[in-house]
Amino acid sequence: MLVEAAYGKSSVRLVLVARHGDRHDVRDLTVAIRFEGTYDESYTAGDNTGVLPTDTMKNTVYALAARDGLNDPESFGLSLARHFLDRNPPLLRVHIDLVDHFWGRLAVGSHEHGQAFARVGPDTRTARVSGTRDHIEIHAGVADLLIMKTGRSAFAGYPRDEFTTLPETRDRILATALTATWRYDGIDGDFDTLFRAVRGTLLDTFAEHDSRSVQHTLYEMGEAVLRNVGAVASIHLVMPNRHHLPVDLSPFGLENRNEIFVATTEPYGLIEATIAR
Amino acid sequence: MLVEAAYGKSSVRLVLVARHGDRHDVRDLTVAIRFEGTYDESYTAGDNTGVLPTDTMKNTVYALAARDGLNDPESFGLSLARHFLDRNPPLLRVHIDLVDHFWGRLAVGSHEHGQAFARVGPDTRTARVSGTRDHIEIHAGVADLLIMKTGRSAFAGYPRDEFTTLPETRDRILATALTATWRYDGIDGDFDTLFRAVRGTLLDTFAEHDSRSVQHTLYEMGEAVLRNVGAVASIHLVMPNRHHLPVDLSPFGLENRNEIFVATTEPYGLIEATIAR
Amino acid sequence: MLVEAAYGKSSVRLVLVARHGDRHDVRDLTVAIRFEGTYDESYTAGDNTGVLPTDTMKNTVYALAARDGLNDPESFGLSLARHFLDRNPPLLRVHIDLVDHFWGRLAVGSHEHGQAFARVGPDTRTARVSGTRDHIEIHAGVADLLIMKTGRSAFAGYPRDEFTTLPETRDRILATALTATWRYDGIDGDFDTLFRAVRGTLLDTFAEHDSRSVQHTLYEMGEAVLRNVGAVASIHLVMPNRHHLPVDLSPFGLENRNEIFVATTEPYGLIEATIAR
Amino acid sequence: MLVEAAYGKSSVRLVLVARHGDRHDVRDLTVAIRFEGTYDESYTAGDNTGVLPTDTMKNTVYALAARDGLNDPESFGLSLARHFLDRNPPLLRVHIDLVDHFWGRLAVGSHEHGQAFARVGPDTRTARVSGTRDHIEIHAGVADLLIMKTGRSAFAGYPRDEFTTLPETRDRILATALTATWRYDGIDGDFDTLFRAVRGTLLDTFAEHDSRSVQHTLYEMGEAVLRNVGAVASIHLVMPNRHHLPVDLSPFGLENRNEIFVATTEPYGLIEATIAR
DSSP states (O other): OEEEEEEEEEEEEEEEEEEETTEEEEEEEEEEEEEEESOHHHHHTOOOTTOOOHHHHHHHHHHHHHHHOOOOHHHHHHHHHHHHHHHOTTEEEEEEEEEEEOEEEEEETTEEEEEEEEEOBSOEEEEEEEEOSSOEEEEEEEEEEEEEESSSBOBOOOOOOTTOOOOOBSSOOEEEEEEEEEEESSSOSOHHHHHHHHHHHHHHHHHHOOBSSHHHHHHHHHHHHHHHOTTEEEEEEEEEEOOEEEOOOGGGTOOOOSOEEEEOOSSEEEEEEEEEO | OEEEEEEEEEEEEEEEEEEETTEEEEEEEEEEEEEEESOHHHHHTOOOTTOOOHHHHHHHHHHHHHHHOOOOHHHHHHHHHHHHHHHOTTEEEEEEEEEEEOEEEEEETTEEEEEEEEEOBSOEEEEEEEEOSSOEEEEEEEEEEEEEESSSBOBOOOOOOTTOOOOOBSSOOEEEEEEEEEEESSSOSOHHHHHHHHHHHHHHHHHHOOBSSHHHHHHHHHHHHHHHOTTEEEEEEEEEEOOEEEOOOGGGTOOOOSOEEEEOOSSEEEEEEEEEO | OEEEEEEEEEEEEEEEEEEETTEEEEEEEEEEEEEEESOHHHHHTOOOTTOOOHHHHHHHHHHHHHHHOOOOHHHHHHHHHHHHHHHOTTEEEEEEEEEEEOEEEEEETTEEEEEEEEEOBSOEEEEEEEEOSSOEEEEEEEEEEEEEESSSBOBOOOOOOTTOOOOOBSSOOEEEEEEEEEEESSSOSOHHHHHHHHHHHHHHHHHHOOBSSHHHHHHHHHHHHHHHOTTEEEEEEEEEEOOEEEOOOGGGTOOOOSOEEEEOOSSEEEEEEEEEO | OEEEEEEEEEEEEEEEEEEETTEEEEEEEEEEEEEEESOHHHHHSOOOTTOOOHHHHHHHHHHHHHHHOOOOHHHHHHHHHHHHHHHOTTEEEEEEEEEEEOEEEEEETTEEEEEEEEEOBSOEEEEEEEEOSSOEEEEEEEEEEEEEESSSBOBOOOOOOTTOOOOOBSSOOEEEEEEEEEEESSSOSOHHHHHHHHHHHHHHHHHHOOBSSHHHHHHHHHHHHHHHOTTEEEEEEEEEEOOEEEOOOGGGTOOOOSOEEEEOOSSEEEEEEEEEO
16 A cells, blocks of 8 residues: 655755865755665554664764765765665665755955855756665756857747747747756766766857757757766756747837847746667 | 657646626636657757647647636646647647645625635645546645644654664654645546545544654555545655754753744655555 | 944744643744844954854743743744843844744644644734834734735726836736735734734725725725724835736637736736825 | 835846847846835825836836847946936836846857856846936945855854853854945946956955954955945945854764854844945
C-alpha cells in the first residue's frame, strides 16, 4: 500500500570561511538531503527505530564541513552521500542537493580584497549527488541564469487554427531564465573547471545562435555542451520564454521600430528537453 | 540524442464570472499546458511546421471557457486535453495543470452577497488532467494547506549517532504546509464533492491522530482517504515539517512550560509518500 | 551630519500556546522593534555603551510573553514598548510592529477541535505601538485582504489626452489587496472586538458601494469606519487595483459578455488615502 | 476629513532596445508614478473629471521612451515628471520611481557581444524624481546589494540586562543587503558616472572599515560618499544585519575556529540612518 516514500532535511544553510592569513575564501551553500529505503514501518506503525532524525542530517552537514573542509559542492555532496550510506542500514538511496551562492571579491583600487565580498547573481550553481551503495551519480547545473538576445531570434512557420492570433516574427527578443542540469560520466573531476566550461559553452551558444524558436536554441546549447565538454554524459535544459511584447504605439501617432517592449512574467512559454550522447 | 522534450504555456490566468441575475459565480484559475510528442524536428532543425504556438494554447483556454463555460477544474482540464489531442497530430501526450483560487462570498448581515467576494487561502485546490488519445487520467489536490497541532504529537525512539543532539519529545508542535495529490480511478465524477470529501478526511485525520512522527501521521491521512473515498485510487502527500522550537527561557530565570516557541522556516524536514490500494 | 537614525530587530517569530486543559489557544506573531534616541555616538564613533543589542530585544519578546502571557497584539506591543522605554535611557521613541497570523480551529464533525488548527489567510491582522515616555499611540490594521466585486463598479468621466486608450466602463471587476491601518484615540480597549468591527465595516462597505472608482470606494470604506467605530481616530487605506482585463474574443468569433477576464499583476494602479475626523 | 491622498501606477515594465547597427543597447526599467493634488472630489464624490487614468500614465511611459529615447533613469524620470506636471492642472506633486535592471554584455571569446546579454544582480539601481512645478528633486540609489565581510568586524561593549545572552565578539561575519538612497543637489549631471562613483565608494568603505557595529560602518559609508562625491547632498542607508551564527560543534568533539556558520534570514537586525552635509 505504501508505494514510494522519502524523507529528509531541506534548506540547510552553510557558510564556510577558510582563512589563509589575510585572504579568506567563502563558500555559501544550501543543502538538502533525502533518504529512500526500508522505512515502511515508520509510516505504517510509527516505529522510529531506524529513522535517522533530519536534525541529525543537518548536524552532519556542519560537522563534515568542519572536519573535512569544503572544496567544490560536488565533492562535498559525495562525502555526505557516502557518510549516510555507510552508517544507515535502512538507507538504500540518498540524494544530496546543493545550491552554491557565489560571492565575488570586492576590488579596492586595482586589488582584490581578501575579506570583503559581494554576491554575484541572480543565478546559482547547483549540484546533485545521488545513488546507492553500489552506484553514485553526479549532476551539476546552473539555475536562474537570466539571459536575453535582441537579435537573430525568429518564430515563424507554425500551424494556425481558429484560435491563433500570434503574428509571425523574424526579429524578436528572446529572454529566458535558464536552468540546466547535466550529468557527469563519472564521480571524479575538477568540478569547478568543468562547471565554468559548461556555463561558458551555454552562454556562447545562446549568443551566437540563429534562433528559429526557443526549442531550436535550447537544443543547440545542449548539443554544444556535449560536443565541447567530454565529461558530460547528458544535459537537461529548461527555458521559460519570458515574453517581451512590442508596444503598439500607433494610437499615439508613433512608430515602434522594434525598440519598445513590455517585459511580461505571466503567462510564459516553458520549453525543456534532455539531450544525451 | 534528444531523449525527452516538452513544451507548453504556464501561468495562464483566467477569471470567469457567471452571471445569474444578481448572483454571480466566480472561478479563478491558473492553467498550465504541456505538450509531448513528435516535435524533434523543431529542436534539431528549427522546423516549426507542427508546433502549435504556446500563444494559441493560451487563447484556447479563454475561448473554450467562453464557448463551453466552466464547472469544475477537472472537467475544464478534460475539455482542454481533448481539444488539443483532437487537433494536433504530433501531440502524443498532454498535461493540463490547474490551480483553483477560491473566492468565498462576503456576508452582509446574515445574507451572502451575490457580487462581492474575499479570497480564501492561503491553500489552493489543484487538478491535473494528463494522457494520450487512448487513456486520460485525472488527479486532484490541495496545496499549501497550513495546519498545526499542539497536542498528541511525539518524536522519540530514533537512532543516535555522534552527530545527534535532538532531544526526544512526547509533546511537540506539529505544523506543516500540506500538499496532497490524488488520482481518481475514472474521469467522471462530481469533482467538487469529491474534493471536499478528501480535504475533510485529511483534516479530520490530522486533527485526531496520535502522532509518533510526521511519517506516521502522513500515512494515516493517506490511508484514511483511501478508506473513506472510494473514487480515489492513490494519493501522494508532501509534508514539510515546519519546526517550532521551544525557546530556552532558563537564562532569564523563567520556565518554558511548553508554551513559547519560535517558528522557523529554515531548515525544514521534508516527508513524502504515495499510498495506493 | 547624522540627520535621523533608527535600529532594531525585525521578523521575531513567536508562537504561544496557552493550554487550558484539552483546549489550547494559539497566538502566532511576527514582531519588529525599532529604537530611536540618543545613539549618535554608536554611529559616529562606534561607541556601543548605550546600544541594547537587537538580540536582547528578541529575547525580551520571548521573556515577556512567557512571564506575562499574551492577549491581543496591541496589549503585548504596549508591554514591550513600556519595558524598553523604562529600561533604556537613550531610547526616546520606540516602535513595536506586530503581525498576527490567525489560526482557526479545525472542526471534526460538529465540534471544534481543541488542539488542531488551520491558518486562515492570506490576510493578516497588524498592530503598531509607538511613542515616547510621555505619549504612546496604537494603530491596528489588516494587510493583504484580497477582495473582489463583480458588479456595481464603474470608471468613466475621466480626462483624455493623446496617450489615452482606456475605454470607459460601467461594469468592471474591482479587485484589490486591501491594506488598512487605523489609529485608536486611546491605548485602552477591547482590541479583538474593535478589530472585528473595523474589518467587518470595511468588507460591508466594499460589498455594498456603487463604485465610480477605486478612490471613491476607498473613501467610502474609510468614512464608514469612522462613522461606525467611535474608537477610531483616523484610518489609512491602500488599495492596489488588480486589473482584470476582459479578453477580446472577437478573433475567435465569440462574444465576451463581460464574463471572461485575464487577471493581471503588472502593472497595477495604486490608490491610497488617510481619512480622519 | 481627507487628510492626504495619492494615486498612480506601479510596476510599469519597459525594455528599450536601442539599435546602433550590430550593437544594441538595452535598458530595462520598472517605473512607478504617483500623483498628489486637488483630487479630493474623486474620493468624496466619485467625480473623475480631473483624474488622469493610471492606464494613461502607463501609456505615457512607453510613448515618451519611444519619442525621446532613454538615457539614464534620472533624466527619463525628469521628462515624465515634467510631462505630467505640464499637462494636469490638479496635479501638485508627482513622484516617479524607477528601478534599473542591469544587463551586461555576454563575452564570446575576447569580444563583447553586441546583441546578447545576461542580467547582473541581484542588486538594482534606483532613481526617484519628485516635486512640484516649482521645485524638483532627484534621488538615486542602489537596492539589495548583498555584501559580506569576514574580517575586521566586531560587536562588543554594549549594555547587558537580565535578558541578554549575546556573547561579545571581536571577529564576526558582517553581511547585509544594502539599500542606499542619496539626493543630488541639482537636477543636472552625468547620472551614470555619479552612480558608479557612489556605488564604488560604498563598497570600498565597507571593505576597508574596522567595524565596531553595523551602525559604525553604515555611518562611515555614508560619510565617505559625502566626502568623495560633491553632487550628493544627503544619503540614507538601510542595512539589515543578516546574522551568520557560528555553529556549536563541541557536541561533535570538534572545534569551530570561526569557520562554520549558519546563515539566517529570521530574525534580523535592521539599522538605518540619514547623513547630510
